Amino acid sequence: MAAAILTVISFFILLCAAFAPSITPPSQDPWYDQPSNISDYAAGELIRSRSVPPQLVSLSSLQVNVSVKAVYQYLFRTTDGLGDAVASAVTLIEPCNSDPSKLVGYQAFYDSANVDCSPSYTLRADNKNLGFFSSGQNVSEDIPFIAAALNLGWWVFSTDYEGLKAEFTAGLQSGHAVLDSTRVVLDEGPSVGLSGNPQYVLWGYSGGALASTWAAELQPSYAPELKYAGVAVGGTTPNISAVLQTINNGSHAGLAFSGIYGQSKAFPNLTEWLDANLISSKSAQFYSIASGCLSQAASEGNGQDFYTYFKDGEASLYEAAPRSIFQWSGQMGIHGTPTAPLFVYKATGDEISAVADTDALVEKYCAAGARIEYHRDLVGNHETEAISGSASALEWISDRLNGKAVSSGCSTKNVSLSSLSNETAALLGEEMFTILETDLGGML
Ligand SMILES: *[C@@H]1O[C@H](CO)[C@@H](O)[C@H](O)[C@H]1NC(C)=O
Ligand SMILES: *[C@@H]1O[C@H](CO)[C@@H](O)[C@H](O)[C@H]1NC(C)=O
Ligand SMILES: *[C@@H]1O[C@H](CO)[C@@H](O)[C@H](O)[C@H]1NC(C)=O
Ligand SMILES: *[C@@H]1O[C@H](CO)[C@@H](O)[C@H](O)[C@H]1NC(C)=O
């Protein structure tokens, strides 16, 4: 299904350049070096910038490169989960025939504790094909949605929100990085043609929703000056402990390995705990799974019983260090209430994070005054919702970028792929809409 969508989208993108030299992964590229005086920089301040060849990874098996007008990258200062100053990178993409008043922060679900899987590298043409995404594809399944946004003339930025240590699932680090990347893009964008006063939104699915929801929750306290017109999040994972339990032994078990490794990079006491609790004869295999890009972690971790890697099995995970970290850096809804309007979409059959956890999060935010439109999709699972739900998210985002007001308060709707409305068709273009309808038709 994804391949078909990729093929179609590639035809929509204007090809307006055709050159890119080979590129160096972040772990070996000095451009990513964090300066020793990092704490002298203000949160969201530019450290360095560069312009890279305006070519994104191929979106199709036809190997057509996606060209855009320009691609800029900024290294900026943000704040990690311990409150320390750290650097992170963001990529700003200008489409051909852009509308400089519209800006989308799209957080990719790169879901990896390896910095070489960061979108500032994997989005670019000629990356080393580390197996960025799902089976057989070296292209992010969410790239079609970046492409759809670009095709509508919107500027897009995508943040390496896990930071230079690739702290996958670390909520505070991820949220801060999204907020600080917004700051640097708003500051630096106008010098390359972005409006000085654009409408801007955040969008993300799954791991990208983790970063975007944490950003929305932390925004009132950490970046009160930012005024997102909206934040669209799907396939949300409000409670990381619960996700670990849900995915263990199944096809997504690999995420448990990279998730806990990612958190351990953020918190030294979790690293100590990991060192003390991993069964030494299984440690090499643990880190092999935990260090892969998403598709490698998924295939190596497939069906694994994560608990068997620890000396006390499942009980190890309930010790003080992991418990405190999961509560502090893996649980949404305890660090604030989003003031930006939210669109939340979630399949009731989501097999990675139970819908009840998202129901509870929405309820908690709403009780504290948030404005949320919540779509519970009665059809499908985590994978199908990424496609069908994102189509309705695109429509909602379009309304926000066009300045359409949201109603106050919260509304919850049970939907059955009804999000694929005629308006969505108009927005996506008939060809992509037809593909979606065809691929999802069996479920309609
Ligand atoms: C896509 O871009 C890469 C990087 O410049 C280049 O090596 C490759 O030949 C291009 N592919 C096509 C189909 O143009
Ligand atoms: C950090 O150090 C570099 C190199 O010495 C210097 O150019 C830069 O201005 C310093 N940045 C800040 C924010 O002090
Ligand atoms: C993805 O990358 C791997 C490693 O470079 C390569 O073996 C594989 O053929 C690629 N798959 C596709 C669909 O391009
Ligand atoms: C998160 O999930 C864990 C494991 O299921 C559970 O013990 C905990 O109560 C949950 N936290 C919240 C706030 O729901």
Ligand SMILES: *[C@@H]1O[C@H](CO)[C@@H](O)[C@H](O)[C@H]1NC(C)=O
């Ligand atoms: C995982 O699967 C194994 C068998 O492969 C089983 O023994 C174990 O109880 C399962 N663990 C959980 C937590 O379901």
Ligand SMILES: *[C@@H]1O[C@H](CO)[C@@H](O)[C@H](O)[C@H]1NC(C)=O
């Ligand atoms: C681990 O470190 C974090 C961050 O400093 C802290 O909040 C937490 O309480 C610590 N956990 C334990 C068990 O000491």
Ligand SMILES: *[C@@H]1O[C@H](CO)[C@@H](O)[C@H](O)[C@H]1NC(C)=O
């Ligand atoms: C949505 O469906 C659930 C059952 O799946 C039901 O409990 C709930 O009341 C419904 N909500 C709305 C807003 O219709």
Ligand SMILES: *[C@@H]1O[C@H](CO)[C@@H](O)[C@H](O)[C@H]1NC(C)=O
């Ligand atoms: C949606 O489009 C179809 C085909 O063009 C048309 O038959 C139908 O009436 C439209 N529905 C609405 C609600 O506009």
